[in-house]
Amino acid sequence: MSGDLALLRSLEKLLHTERHAALGTLSQQGWPAVSMVPYAVDRASAGLIIHISELAAHTRALQRDPRSSLMICQSPEATQAVHELPRVTLQTQAYQLERDSTPWLTARDSYLARFPEAAFMTEFTDFHFVLLEPIRVRQIAGFGAARTLTLEQALATLRQISH
Structure with missing residues (x-):
């Protein structure tokens, strides 16, 4: 059990300290596409929140x-072996939140x-908050x-995450 607890603490630390992620979506032609997105954790839904523009290809892909x-x-860090880096991959279902709804305000x-x-960007009507609801989570703690x-x-x- 202590091993599981250590892994959960490692995951919590990773999600709390890192501020951006690689987002994988499917292009219109069905090809995987990856982009960088800042994210926040929404404790109310236990999902991840991204704020994305309609101009971005990943927004259209998620729609x-x-x-x-x-x-x-x-x-x-410069001397750290990259194979030992803690990381997590979440397979998710994306939900665009309706502007000014309670979930949108919480996000x-x-x-x-x-x-x-x-x-200031949250006032732009072509930007949307999207909830990424985890479906499957794979953790590499090292x-x-x-x-x-x-x-x-x-x-x-x-x-557990608070920002």
């Missing part, structure tokens, strides 16, 4: 097909707690420390 994947990886609060400098979390473990960890 066509809400299946997505998000990879968060610890930023490497905005969570996002701005992490990125206060983005407040070399030889990989596991698939139960959805309950992942959601409990996400609910």
